[in-house]
Amino acid sequence: MPVTAWLDVVGIGADGWDGLAPASRAVLEAAEVVIGGDRHHACAPHLTSERIHWPSPFRAMVEEIRGLRGRRVAVLVTGDPLWYSAGARFAAMFAPGEVTFHPHLSAFQLACARMRWSLADVETLTVHGRPAEAVLPFLADRARLVILARDGRTPAELAELLRESGFAGSAMTVLDAMGGPDEARQDGVARDWTGTTGDLNTICIDCRADPGTRPLPRTGLPDSAFQHDGKMTKRELRMITLARLAPRRGALLWDIGAGCGSVGIEWMRAARDARAIGIEPDPARRAMAARNATRLGAPRLALIDGTAPQALSELPAPDAVFIGGGLDRETVAACLRALRPFGRLVANAVTLESETLLAEMQAEHGGDLTRIAVSRAEPVGRFRGWRPAMPVTQWSCEP
Structure with a gap:
């Protein structure tokens, strides 16, 4: 017997309801239950469906969502659900026929458009829920990195890692709330980075090794x-x-x-x-x-x-x-x-x-x-x- 789809995972951006494709809007309007964070719910205040807010930690939601099987459920996540987002977990939790994904533009796509960088030529990374040191293997002269932040302190943390690793001259651009009415941009250099930003930010780094620095290879470390x-x-x-x-x-x-x-x-x-x-x-x-x-x-x-x-x-x-x-x-x-x-x-x-x-x-x-x-x-x-x-x-x- 074929499995009936009942769970829709919908990506949404800082542009909110107005930025959604018509198909995504239709899914949300038809849902009996909408699950998301406070910011996600604020993007669609007119929906009359039952609302559930993300618990912390996320894994606490797993069994609650299973218990909703048989109802029309929509989950709101940021950007592309299957690119450093919760979508991969839903794909693993449920049978393929149960879940439908509705992607929005990802922060990586938006950031590369703002920077005029080719997405195919950058390293797309995240430190959301991960130690910032995870970016270190990707530091190389003239490498370009686009990194999803953990919070507003992430840019300063990355700037410090760049300085310590001999990449103090690297250009940094922090893009905050991309696509929304409060979108902001800060440009600077890791050596003297002092910028502060909101929590919903993406960091673009154009890596430059300092004179005298010998960047470490990915493998073959001395x-x-x-x-x-x-x-x-x-x-x-x-x-x-x-x-x-x-x-x-x-x-x-x-x-x-x-x-x-x-x-x-x-x-x-x-x-x-x-x-x-x-x-x-x-x-x-x-x-x-x-x-x-x-x-x-x-x-x-x-x-x-x-x-x-x-x-x-x-x-x-x-x-x-x-x-x-x-x-x-x-x-x-x-x-x-x-x-x-x-x-x-x-x-x-x-x-x-x-x-x-x-x-x-x-x-x-x-x-x-x-x-x-x-x-x-x-x-x-x-x-x-x-x-x-x-x-x-x-x-x-x-x-």
Whole structure:
């Protein structure tokens, strides 16, 4: 039996009722129940339907909306419901045939029109409900960023991050209440940004690296970018490891023996919305990993106090697993069982005993076994010579 649509998610802008398409107006006028925030309801004061205001937190509304099934329900959200808005949650909560989406112009489209920027050539980001440090991986000379704000303090917070990261000369434009009668614009430079604005703002940043600054790449971070105690996956090996792990958008990594967090952090920098859980029993290293994650733009790195395999049983299934410490048969077996379809496992070893185990694992489960040796040029008296690092054996497997 086909599912009947009963829930309409309608995007609305600061231009309110007058800015809605005729189809969106018709949906709202026919609704028995309209759900939205105070600002959304104020945009349509003439509707006679039952009104429900958003609770805080949003998830408290889920079961209440389910209980309205069978009535005509309209939900008001800002802009495009499926672009950094509540629409994605509704799409996940209800069957496809139950929900209809009615997009409005997004803040990104409006901002690029005001800035005369090509939307296809900018990075569209949000710090609404997220740490501001999440924008750090996207800082690059001549990059253009359009960022949805958390509130009126967000522009100053971003300006401070730009200054600290060597991008103080970046031009900033803050667009407030776009499309509405109170639309406002402020222009300035991160170095001396002092502007204040309303809560409904969007920040446009034309990034410029300061003289002498070496902007960090998205991946391939120098070892010096991390706080560490000497025990870490070094840059060359880290890049080979990440290539095997194959980061992709939204994928989850287990980083077992996370240390200073270098692999998990680069995994998260490599792909939008990639997630990582670091398992590390040493509290000093967990603290170090947390500091690195914040400084390097992966503030949502999750860190677990524990050892494998015991600490793995309650974790969500991973798309990839890296074993950099605590390698044993039980851990490998637990990871292989937990991996999602098309998942990848990578393990590195430096001791003869762990090398032997990797050889046995490769014989049992297949995959590739590789020995990696790296030498770096260093001074030898008045000259230079090659100083080798300890060779590393790597097993990669796609079960």
